[in-house]
Amino acid sequence: MPARILLIAATLFALPVHALDDPARGKELYASCIACHGASAQGDAALAAPRLNHLAPVYIADQLQKFQAGIRGGEGAGDSARQMAAIANTLADEQALYDTAAYIATLDSTPAAATVEGNADQGRGYYQQYCAACHGPAAGGNPALNSPRLAGSDDWYLLAQLEAFRTGGRGAHPDDRTGRQMRAMAGVLPDDQAVAAVVAYIASLQP
Ligand code: HEC
Ligand code: HEC
Structure with missing residues (x-):
């Protein structure tokens, strides 16, 4: 694929889920996520909290919905997923999920370091x-x-x-x-x- 098409594709993946999603409101909501995911959404291995800044907004919103519904982080899930499910339920309305996701998509950080040994x-x-x-x-x-x-x-x-x-x-x-x-x-x-x-x-x- 020519570089320009790749660039357009990358930009599309980072677009908000809906045209009216509000990254400024998302920034306020994201304040409650920083303790675990970090100010640049770079994650924190010591807390088992992942990096989020490489993900498409639609995926972030979708996973938050799953956490809220108990489809992820419910019965049979590990401690880290259960913890995240409890936090997701503090987001008041559906638009809050989209706004937070839209804000995370604006963040950049340094690449992940390799820690797993494998062939x-x-x-x-x-x-x-x-x-x-x-x-x-x-x-x-x-x-x-x-x-x-x-x-x-x-x-x-x-x-x-x-x-x-x-x-x-x-x-x-x-x-x-x-x-x-x-x-x-x-x-x-x-x-x-x-x-x-x-x-x-x-x-x-x-x-
Ligand atoms: C108390 C720590 C903590 C806080 C606060 C927290 N998270 Fe998480 N989050 C986690 C952990 C731990 C996981 C990994 C869950 C797992 O292992 O399945 C996670 C996973 C996620 C995922 C799934 C990512 C993926 O690639 O699977 C998303 C999306 C997410 N968090 C968004 C948020 C948002 C948005 C907020 C703020 C509203 C937030 N988190 C606040 C700890 C936290
Ligand atoms: C049939 C399509 C399909 C194939 C093939 C597939 N995946 Fe996935 N993968 C998905 C979907 C869909 C999700 C999101 C699941 C969800 O909604 O929770 C996912 C999620 C993941 C995640 C979680 C990432 C995150 O940030 O939450 C990892 C890791 C992953 N896949 C790795 C792999 C690997 C490695 C392979 C090959 C062995 C693979 N996948 C093959 C569809 C696929």
Whole structure:
């Protein structure tokens, strides 16, 4: 793809979900998120709180809705997801989710550091075979499929989420259509070593 088309695509992914979403109100609401996710939404590994600034607003809003509904972070979920579900319920109305997501999309920060050891060469094979169809060849995500950007995420978070999908802590709720899709895919990876390999490969895709 020519660079200009890539740039237009990247800009579209960062657009608010609706034209009237208000990043200024989102900035005020985001004040209650900073303690865990950081002022630039860079995340905090010590709190298991992920980076958010690489994600499309539509994905952020969608996940907040799932946390509110107990589809993510409900029964069977781990402590970190339960904690986040409690916080999501403090956002008063649906527009608050979209405004916060629109604000997060305006934030930039330095790239994630590599912390997971895995065979990235082997991981490339798994990624192209099992993941690229939904997450894109360069892990940029595909909003049409609700599949998030993975490039730019922290490797420790990718690892933790793949483990959560594999063990049913995420994506097992009967109403979690997209989560169940992803849970099936996480289960295709044969063992922990394969999970680490695919995570190491995704981490190598950062710009
Ligand atoms: C007490 C700490 C804490 C606060 C405050 C907090 N979060 Fe979180 N958040 C977390 C943790 C921990 C996770 C990871 C959940 C998991 O492991 O599934 C998370 C996950 C998320 C995710 C999912 C990201 C992904 O890629 O899966 C989104 C979106 C999110 N938080 C948005 C917010 C917003 C918006 C606020 C403020 C309204 C907020 N969080 C406040 C701790 C927090
Ligand atoms: C059929 C399409 C599909 C395939 C194939 C797929 N995924 Fe996903 N993936 C998704 C969707 C949809 C989500 C969002 C799930 C949700 O809504 O909670 C997701 C979420 C994720 C997340 C959570 C990211 C975050 O920030 O919350 C990770 C990590 C992930 N996928 C990794 C992978 C890996 C690695 C592979 C290959 C082994 C893969 N996916 C294959 C559709 C897919």
